[in-house]
Amino acid sequence: MKARPGATPAPEGAYPALSQPSYSLLSARSPGGGRKSLTTATASCPSALTTPPAWLKLIKPLIDQLLREKHRHWGVIFVLGLIVAAGCASAPPDEEIPxxxxxxxxxxxxxxxQRVFLFxxxxxxxxxxxxxxxxxxxxxxxxxxxxxxxxxxxxxxxxGHYEEAASYYQDFVELHPTHPQVPYSIFRHGMCSFEEIGDVGRDQTPTLDALAQFRVLLDRYPNSEHADDARVRLGQAIDQLARHDIEVGDFYYRRGDYYAASRRYRQALEMYPDHSERVTTLVRLGRSLMGLQLYAEAERIYQQALDARPPGGLRNNDRKELREFGEDLWNARKEAS
Structure with missing residues (x-):
């Protein structure tokens, strides 16, 4: 390369010719003559090793001119500085860990x-x-x-995934027995079973499970904010179980199997003494005993029905059944004598 007028010629071989300018330089000479690694120069900005941005093409003529000058090492350093600066500028900031x-x-x-279409x-x-x-x-x-x-x-x-929900509620109670939300978990566990209660003629396992959970809640936390709701659900579960036995008893009664019917009615009365249809169940038990011609025992059941005091009082239907049962029992005793 021909030196400029007045310039001191550079020693031969001091600046080896570059066959073609390159933007992917892996090393460059420092002003002191040593070789400076690009890895060292960009250690603080790893993204500088990525492909240079497109805007470098716009200043390619300037870079070519610098690389052809006598102090071309300054041009190389300038290019490296641009690449490092571009890499650092494009590096994403550290994200805050949630x-x-x-x-x-x-x-x-x-x-x-979120509401969709207002409905x-x-x-x-x-x-x-x-x-x-x-x-x-x-x-x-x-x-x-x-x-x-x-x-x-x-x-x-x-x-509506009640089985999975019940498992989570149960785990919560077992893992955190002293947590303030334990009463809530017990109540919701009971509600998981309660929501799966079907017709009285079907399997009553969900009803029994709900009954057990509500009783646990009322025994351990009688003053809980969920206690009142638990009592209501408990009463409904008891009625469901009692009706199941009553319907089975009705089935046997219609077939004339008064002994099997009386057993089912007794079971409902003994296991669920507080069910809301207790008076009706007593009347049906009494009629089954009449069918077996056990009039003395039927009279005793009739007297229990008269003495019964349901929480809501006797319903009109209860009064009608009691009156008709009393009349039929009287006539049956009269005919038997």
Whole structure:
């Protein structure tokens, strides 16, 4: 390369010719003659090793001119500086790690849902479950992890997944027996079974499970804010179980099997003495005993029915059945004598 007028010629070989300018230089000479590694130059900005941005093409003529000058090492350093600066500028900032509280509150916000077309309420349950699970997995010793466990049970309950919800509520009670939300968990566990109660003619396992949970709640936490609701549900579960036995007794009675019918009526009275149809059950038991010609025992049952004092008082239907039963018993005794 021809030197400029007045310039001191450079020693031969001091600046080896570059066959073609390159933007992927892996090393460059420093002003002191040593070799400076690009890895060292960009250690603080790893993203500088990525493909240079498109705007470098716009200043390519300037870079070419610098690389052809006598002090081309300054041009190389300039290029490296641009690449490092571009890499640092494009490096994403460190993201703040979400806290247990932020995950938990995001889950709650999703459970609130959003209204669609003014009529439908859309709730992203899977996403809410993910947020609550993040709290449990990443912050297992946080207070929010305990609350997230309970919320997972609630989410399954709201979706109608009662078996899964019951399992979560049971785990919560066992893992946190002194937590203030234990009464709530017991009540909701009972409600999981209560929601699965079917017709009186079907299997009554869900009814028995609900009955057991409500009784546990009332025995342990009689003054809980959920106690009143539990008493109402308990009464409904008791009536369901009693009606199951009564319907079976009615079936035998219609067939004329008064002994089998009387056994079912007795079972309903002994196991569920507080069921709301106690007077009706006593009357049907008495009629079954009349069918067996056990008039003395039938009279004793008739007297119990007269003495019964249901919480809501005798219904009109109860009074009618009692009156008719008394008349039929009187006539039967009269004919037998």
């Amino acid at each position: 806290s247990a509280e932020s995950y938990y509150r995001r889950g709650l916000e999703l459970l609130e849902g 439908f309420h859309d709730v992203n349950y899977p996403r809410a479950i993910e947020y609550f699970q993040e709290v449990i997995d990443n912050y297992p010793y946080s207070d929010y992890a305990t609350l997230a466990e309970l919320k997972l049970a609630d989410v399954h309950f709201q979706q």
